[in-house]
Amino acid sequence: MKRAVSALWARRAVRQAYLYTTTTTATSSSPEVGASASEAWDGRFRLHKPRGQHLLTNPRVLDAIALRAAISPGDAVLEVGPGTGNLTARLLASHAARVAAVEIDPRMVEAVTARAAALGLADKLTVIAGDTVEVEFPEFDVCVANIPYGISSPLIAKLLFGPYRFRTATLLLQKEFARRLVATSGDGEYNRLAANVRLVADVRLLMDVSKRDFVPMPRVDSSLVEIRPRGIAPGVDVSEWLAFTRVCFGQKNKTLGAIFKQKRMVTELFGQSQRGEGCAAGPSLGALDGDSGEDDCGGNDDGRNRVVGFSEEEVAAFKERVAGALDTAELAGKRPSKVSNDELKRLLRLFNERGVRFH
Numbered sequence: 001m002k003r004a005v006s007a008l009w010a011r012r013a014v015r016q017a018y019l020y021t022t023t024t025t026a027t028s029s030s031p032e033v034g035a036s037a038s039e040a041w042d043g044r045f046r047l048h049k050p051r052g053q054h055l056l057t058n059p060r061v062l063d064a065i066a067l068r069a070a071i072s073p074g075d076a077v078l079e080v081g082p083g084t085g086n087l088t089a090r091l092l093a094s095h096a097a098r099v100a101a102v103e104i105d106p107r108m109v110e111a112v113t114a115r116a117a118a119l120g121l122a123d124k125l126t127v128i129a130g131d132t133v134e135v136e137f138p139e140f141d142v143c144v145a146n147i148p149y150g151i152s153s154p155l156i157a158k159l160l161f162g163p164y165r166f167r168t169a170t171l172l173l174q175k176e177f178a179r180r181l182v183a184t185s186g187d188g189e190y191n192r193l194a195a196n197v198r199l200v201a202d203v204r205l206l207m208d209v210s211k212r213d214f215v216p217m218p219r220v221d222s223s224l225v226e227i228r229p230r231g232i233a234p235g236v237d238v239s240e241w242l243a244f245t246r247v248c249f250g251q252k253n254k255t256l257g258a259i260f261k262q263k264r265m266v267t268e269l270f271g272q273s274q275r276g277e278g279c280a281a282g283p284s285l286g287a288l289d290g291d292s293g294e295d296d297c298g299g300n301d302d303g304r305n306r307v308v309g310f311s312e313e314e315v316a317a318f319k320e321r322v323a324g325a326l327d328t329a330e331l332a333g334k335r336p337s338k339v340s341n342d343e344l345k346r347l348l349r350l351f352n353e354r355g356v357r358f359h
């Protein structure tokens with residue numbers, strides 16, 4: 001299954017990234033990575049907010065991120081969105097053997113390349129010019145990044161469900177997104193993003209970062225989060241799990257019993273289970289997040305969802321099978337936000353045993 005999901009990612013890597021391997025031009029061998037002057041933004045070009053170009057300029061926070069990233073001697077580090085290199089400078093000065101940084105803006109590519117050269121650390125840095133969501137990453141042990149928040153969900157999906165094997169990802173994320181990511185089923189805030197990520201990884205909050213530590217100042221605060229892949233098979237088909245959680249968390253204020261009792265839901269699931277068909281686009285790996293499934297497979301009944309060639313009795317029998325799985329799991333009266341991944345996995349297994357499939 002992992003291979004099928006990886007293949008999806010491989011197909012997405014259609015845009016060829018071009019590699020810049022920086023060349024050493026400076027003679028200095030003792031980089032001044034802690035110097036606050038190097039973090040300041042000199043305004044040499046316009047920063048684009050839609051690209052998430054909020055530079056982290058507080059040296060104490062930058063030092064803390066590099067420290068919390070737990071880089072071991074010899075590690076290969078992946079950074080996403082190095083910008084002018086405020087964090088990159090610290091990663092280059094760490095025990096890491098090498099750093100690969102993916103940057104979409106050619107002006108930033110130039111800036112971080114020049115920064116590494118000025119520090120005398122250019123030979124440790126490879127800048128990959130391209131879109132993080134599209135390019136193929138080189139092998140890495142740890143990912144450390146202050147990312148553009150707009151790609152949080154597709155980046156985490158790519159890291160966790162792509163072909164990569166790594167120890168940790170230490171990411172600075174929008175605070176609200178980070179809170180949803182670390183939510184647990186016990187606190188009643190559980191959500192689709194957390195359920196999908198926790199299927200394959202452990203997550204924890206490391207620290208909060210004020211919006212005042214960035215230039216230009218964003219509207220939101222941030223939080224540093226560690227994602228640690230478990231490295232063991234999740235015990236479910238990942239594509240089916242992603243489709244299943246889309247349905248379960250699609251109407252988060254309803255109980256699972258109410259969600260799976262809806263006629264259009266039963267009809268849609270019946271159609272999928274009979275035909276073995278899914279959404280035309282297949283599972284959306286780019287969207288681990290989003291609790292509204294209204295527009296997706298379980299959504300409107302505009303005629304596509306009608307099951308042709310089956311009697312009312314057959315649909316009614318299927319409905320009984322759906323209800324039977326929920327009863328056996330003892331989850332009909334529970335809201336998805338209160339249900340653990342183990343319970344959800346068991347429910348999916350019970351559905352599958354009764355011929356109920358999610359695509």
Ligand SMILES: C[S@@+](CC[C@H](N)C(=O)[O-])C[C@H]1O[C@@H](n2cnc3c(N)ncnc32)[C@H](O)[C@@H]1O
Nearest residue numbers: 054055056081082083103104105131132146148
């Ligand atoms: C929040 S800034 C972080 C800059 C730097 N890491 C820092 O901490 O100061 C995000 C950076 O990601 C880059 N970026 C935005 N979208 C990107 C994408 N899809 N792929 C790669 N880089 C991207 C922006 O150009 C910008 O340099």
